[in-house]
Amino acid sequence: MFWNREMETIRPDELADLQLKRLKWSLAQAQKVGLYQRKFKEAGISPDDIRTLDDVEKLPFTYKKELQAGYPFGLFAVPMKEIARLHTTSGTTGKPTVVGYTRQDLDNWSELIARNLTMIGLGEDDIFQNAVNYGLFTGGLGFHYGAEKIGATVLPSATGNTRRQIEMIEDFGVTAIHCTPSYALHLAEVAESMGKTLDTLKTGIFGAEPWSENTRAELERRLGVKAYDSYGLSEMYGPGVAFECPERDGLHLWHDCYLAEIIDPKTGERLDPGERGELVITPLVKEALPLIRYRTGDVTRLIEDGCACGRGQKIERITGRSDDMMVIRGINVFPSQIEHVLRALPEVGEQFMVYIDRVKHLDEMTIEVEMSRAGFSGELQDLARMQKKISGELHNVLGLRTAVTLVEPGTLPRFEGKAKRVIDRRGAI
């Protein structure tokens, strides 16, 4: 089934023409942004120099830190009165990234979600439970409007209260669910403990964190669903950038909306076809926040073989990150954010260690910090208060609850060269 057969099965030569046309439009859009005026000037390039799709290699990359530097609206290419919605994501230095959408952007976004959902056979007969964080996280409203667009009955259940989520699946006859894979495992466990078999549930859409084929098998067995991988990032609207079709052998990226390149993250050189490297995306239809050669940090490759479903070129499931970003409960966390928070607190030193564990299928982050000389009054209650203050500050910046452990000064490892402050003990899911 297709939502937009014309675009989903566009011939390669027609696609190339369309991409070039849209790339030129996107460059003109980017020219309205001070950052890009400067970047193009520094690179000695003008949008007029881009005559073929390969010319895109002449353009400079855009990095997440540049988005943050533009906080809040510095990178918007349209006046605020045309911005219909804002989302934010966590940043690497404590400042969040703000993404804006015009009315047209929101339509484009829900169109892509509609393609994805239709591709896996969902439609107006489905009851779709959207069990992700609503609000600033793009996964909530992104899927919500896409699912409404295809005519499904949408249940904005959001997160939390797992027993109630399970009751709703049973009582409402929910047929499809969208959540993070780790929450899906938790849901399966609670459903089993309640003796619920969730018979109506047929489709599971899982995204926002990497998960393995083993987890797919486990989720399918325990939830009785067919499980699909969803890929996206807020800078590219949110979810919807690429999605698995029923073949489930790679994710179809929507090439009419996103120009994808695979590069060597160290050299920035484009890699040979089929090689694995960092995904770089130039969105082709984004109005409010045009981005040129955006470094996603996600590692994948373009799959050479065609797909039986007739859609365009797929990317491999994301296999890792080219930087130190962590994904915890679906939220992106950079160690530099933690460092930033601790640096502002005189009670603790700058050394820290992060431990990530999975407890009952949910990610738990523990941060060890050293007491500073100034921080110790001698009173136990002051220590407990400090512990609370640190985890409060971290919660403000990361949007995540963390456990903070105070340790004696000088006991945390010191690093020469590249610090390895994060110990991820979760194993693959």
Added chain:
Amino acid sequence: MEKSYIIKQISIFSENRPGRLAAIAGALREAKINIFAFSIAEADGFGVVRALVDRPEDAHRTLTDLGFRVSFTDVIGVKMRDEPGGLSDIASILGDAGINIEYAYAYSGKDAAVLILRVDQAEDAVQKILGRGGELLKASLFR
């Protein structure tokens, strides 16, 4: 005059894991510092070791040099009869005087038993306890 009864307790931050008390006690042994009394208060993953020692300043310096986080805390020591009813007598005095205890620990020595108290207003507490016939340790014992 109340000040002469205010004793410097050393409080040492310690992680809650094996060997930490040994490290603290070992350091005091090396420095030939005698411990009269001590207690451990623990919270989530860490604790505070509190001790009354014969040379608080030396203990503070020794432990700080070893990298421990140490601070002084004002406490008072109330003498008790080391026989049934001893604590009860003192507790009644404190209760009657309206003194609220943040924490307390005790030791029983050769001469008497002593209740060590951390209270809000130490000088005020000293006055009240003396006024009700209580007997306090002199700070001069700890030099």
